[in-house]
Amino acid sequence: MPTEHNAHEEGPSAFPQAATLELRNVSKRYPGQREPAIADLSLSVAAGEVCVLVGASGSGKTTAMRLINRMIALSGGDILLGGRSVLDREPNELRREIGYVIQQVGLFPHQTVSANIAIVPRLLGWDKPRIAARVQELLELIGMDPGEVGSRYPAQLSGGQRQRVGVARALAADPPLMLMDEPFGAVDPINRARLQDEFLRLRERVRKTVVFVTHDIDEAIKMGDRIAILRQGGQLAQHDTPAELLTNPADDFVAEFVGADRALKRLGLATLADVKLIAPNGSRPGPARGTVQVTATVRDALSKLLAAGGAPLTVIDWREEVAGIVTLELLGGLLEGGALRGEAALRGNGPPGGDGAPGDSDQASGRSPGEPARTPKTAS
Numbered sequence: 001m002p003t004e005h006n007a008h009e010e011g012p013s014a015f016p017q018a019a020t021l022e023l024r025n026v027s028k029r030y031p032g033q034r035e036p037a038i039a040d041l042s043l044s045v046a047a048g049e050v051c052v053l054v055g056a057s058g059s060g061k062t063t064a065m066r067l068i069n070r071m072i073a074l075s076g077g078d079i080l081l082g083g084r085s086v087l088d089r090e091p092n093e094l095r096r097e098i099g100y101v102i103q104q105v106g107l108f109p110h111q112t113v114s115a116n117i118a119i120v121p122r123l124l125g126w127d128k129p130r131i132a133a134r135v136q137e138l139l140e141l142i143g144m145d146p147g148e149v150g151s152r153y154p155a156q157l158s159g160g161q162r163q164r165v166g167v168a169r170a171l172a173a174d175p176p177l178m179l180m181d182e183p184f185g186a187v188d189p190i191n192r193a194r195l196q197d198e199f200l201r202l203r204e205r206v207r208k209t210v211v212f213v214t215h216d217i218d219e220a221i222k223m224g225d226r227i228a229i230l231r232q233g234g235q236l237a238q239h240d241t242p243a244e245l246l247t248n249p250a251d252d253f254v255a256e257f258v259g260a261d262r263a264l265k266r267l268g269l270a271t272l273a274d275v276k277l278i279a280p281n282g283s284r285p286g287p288a289r290g291t292v293q294v295t296a297t298v299r300d301a302l303s304k305l306l307a308a309g310g311a312p313l314t315v316i317d318w319r320e321e322v323a324g325i326v327t328l329e330l331l332g333g334l335l336e337g338g339a340l341r342g343e344a345a346l347r348g349n350g351p352p353g354g355d356g357a358p359g360d361s362d363q364a365s366g367r368s369p370g371e372p373a374r375t376p377k378t379a380s
């Protein structure tokens, strides 16, 4: 494959990487409606951030998306993309900078998969070899065989495959902003998890600003850097990281929205590598005690502890060495009154690179670089 057409390096990019997005006092009243669909919404999304919009049906999520790419007109306020008002842009040109994935995918039925993906690059006047290379690369990126799938028509794909092609098409010209309106809504749970994982992997390589709409709070927690919860009328109930939403919901509406099991969900965001484990005191992995990998989420470790009848588990790191011991009491101590106690018990808020705090010496906290049982977050 020619390296100058490398999607992973964003080689053929028509646009700069990711852009900031800012909604300023946005309102939208549809003609003939008494109540505005969106009354006064302000929301900032940093460049490269995934902002997930959640909210009840009719709370204005799709309306917000369509205002951003000017498919419908603002009634008030302004929207800035990369610091520039969308109102100053020519709508067609603006839309080429915004990848849009809608729930029903909207592939053109009489065009092949390759032709569908190539739509925006063609509009941008790319030459044929560049388009062909980009299409091939995107199909590989979404895990589909270009030779086999490229010449098929949308009707010859499964629903999940069509959604992946929809994502590839939205990514084609490497837009600085992606709007994804329930992109995985119509997919079964297994393929949905697969698409989510694919998308997360994709985003490690191709950094984009993304607005992602879903009704599924678990999907929001998994996909979002930050989550914006909307009430009716596009009122922002809370805009925060998944951890903050789960730990400190702003009010009863948000608490209900994130679910009664929010403490458990919060445990799903941390891994055992984030927890101060009990010092192993020279114990070795062996048949005497069950084991759990340090990469397991705290939630999964809790399940495993419960399944083991509450007996302590040995935590194994990436070198198959003992990182520490985890017990029901230890994890129970992370929970208080149905929510996680502050971040004190979790290592995630420590300075990057570790500080080797003196108080940590009797704990297999993993903070001290010299500690043998330490598991680095990223293997070198």
Ligand SMILES: Nc1ncnc2c1ncn2[C@@H]1O[C@H](COP(=O)(O)OP(=O)(O)OP(=O)(O)O)[C@@H](O)[C@H]1O
Pocket: 030, 031, 033, 037, 055, 056, 057, 058, 059, 060, 061, 062, 063, 064
């Ligand atoms: N073209 C339209 N004309 C009049 N009212 C509309 C129009 N489109 C949407 N609305 C109304 O605006 C409000 C917000 O609709 P919107 O489609 O943005 O909701 P949503 O949050 O995307 O809902 P869902 O989760 O069901 O997709 C709703 O009350 C809806 O009935």
Ligand SMILES: [Mg+2]
Pocket: 061, 062, 063, 181
């Ligand atoms: Mg909608």
